[in-house]
Amino acid sequence: MRRRGPDFRRPVRRRFSNVFWLTLFGLLILLLIIMLSRDSHEPTSRSPLNKRPFRHDRSVEGLNITEEMLSADSVARQLNDQISLAKAFVVIAKESNNLQFAWELSAQIRNSQVLLSNAALRRTPLTVGESEASIRDMALLLYQAQQLLHYDSSTMIMRLKGKIQGLEEQMNSINEKSSKFGQIAAEEVPKSLYCLGVRLTTEWFKNSNLQKKLNSESNTAAKLVDNNLYHFCVFSDNVLATSVVVNSTALNSKNPDMVVFHLVTDEVNYAAMKAWFSMNSFRGVIVDVQKFEDFSWLNASYVPVLKQLQDSETQSYYFSGSGGDNRTPIKFRNPKYLSMLNHLRFYIPEVFPALKKLVFLDDDVVVQKDLSPLFAIDLNGNVNGAVETCMETFHRYHKYLNYSHPLIRTHFDPDACGWAFGMNIFDLVQWRKRNVTGIYHYWQEKNVDRTLWKLGTLPPGLLTFYGLTEALDPSWHVLGLGYTNVDAQLIEKGAVLHYNGNSKPWLKIGMEKYKPLWEKYVDYGHPLLQQCNFH
């Protein structure tokens, strides 16, 4: 909250010192010239000139980029200025080892560049309306940049001068790698989270009372398979995040004694997970912990993802780009861990053979309402109840899949609505009947050369559950708290808030304004959290 008080939209620029600004302005002009000289090689800039680029003038036949850039009130120019400044900050952020911020800036730079190039392609000037959001988001980032990267302006200018020639080359390589950087930064386990895992594991093996306590209730085993109860699953290696999911579900549940949580984690986090959920209670909610290494059916002869990972070409695909530096977390280097907890969502009936209905929650959500009505929703014979994401055209099928591929073209409507993973109600009876796991295997095997889609679980999810998905009311699952601004009313009404995106609430790069909604469910007074310096 500190960084983003109500005044954060005040003009960014006023805060820079005059000297700094003058120098920077010089540098910007320099950059501009570099850019202009590049732009002038493009055919679009050769078209006849237009005197007033800023009118919404439909008689515009072409655009004189030079003139557009020199015009005082040009939006394109404003965008370009911001881009140049942002590029400088990318360099500084990288030098201060703040890769995640560098990534955020690069992502925003790309957004602005897309706007500019679209305008260039269609040969009409950018309008204020279409670029306003980009300009504002970038202004916000630039404002954060000066707060985050504690530079002394004179040294920064020296460094900038030194760097300015290499800037363009660096940007190219950053653009290529930026998605990877973002992923690495987001995947990197913060020290305190790592500490918590270690302490909990120690506690588990030291304290036999704890081991006895977990599920000591006599009828727990029966409840785990009782289809009259509300079953939830979370697949995660993050104890704290999982705790927030369980705690927030329990606190907002009308009947917590009817809630059963099935957690699946990996070998490394198994003891810690068990320790945490036996030393804390959550209003009588039953919590069961498993590790996926115990699932004997999860083997390379059954699971295409595992089979494909044995292939060396696939391995190098997953490994490459990790840069060989030791900052890359182990998880990222091990493709099995990279993907298995993620891919487990396609094997829910196998993981829970006795269950008929279950709500799947990602570990980066927080629950704000009683979720039991979900179990009463009629899915109309569908397998997956999910919130659709088609309000924006870019969340339709064509965004995620390769429509040059004949298999995709002939099977899927490119304009079909995408939907979100993270809060799904699954009808496991229908799942088994419709052989959904088989459908998933079919597509996963067709994608052995990764021509249908690249990475992630959403694209195969879209293929697997195509025509088997029932749209839920959007208030069940509010998305975007990890990367964008979300309407306050949607947040207020939302049953499940999802911090999808890289700015997870447990990371430093988490969005400050959305952290309290999540932190509310963290017990910062807990001795182990205190020992590990949370907050």
Ligand SMILES: *[C@@H]1O[C@H](CO)[C@@H](O)[C@H](O)[C@H]1NC(C)=O
């Ligand atoms: C673009 O405008 C500038 C300044 O008005 C002018 O000098 C230049 O010749 C124009 N370029 C083209 C390609 O028309």
Ligand SMILES: *[C@@H]1O[C@H](CO)[C@@H](O)[C@H](O)[C@H]1NC(C)=O
């Ligand atoms: C692999 O999984 C299949 C299908 O679940 C199972 O039948 C088989 O026994 C498993 N193989 C091993 C080696 O565990």
Ligand SMILES: *[C@@H]1O[C@H](CO)[C@@H](O)[C@H](O)[C@H]1NC(C)=O
């Ligand atoms: C399910 O699909 C798989 C792969 O498409 C197929 O091999 C299997 O026979 C199917 N099972 C049933 C019960 O239809």
Ligand SMILES: *[C@@H]1O[C@H](CO)[C@@H](O)[C@H](O)[C@H]1NC(C)=O
């Ligand atoms: C998309 O599919 C086509 C046809 O199979 C293939 O040639 C192309 O390389 C694919 N594109 C990507 C980005 O994989």
Ligand SMILES: *[C@@H]1O[C@H](CO)[C@@H](O)[C@H](O)[C@H]1NC(C)=O
């Ligand atoms: C769960 O959330 C409540 C409410 O904010 C909090 O007081 C409590 O300490 C949390 N419990 C755990 C185990 O995190």
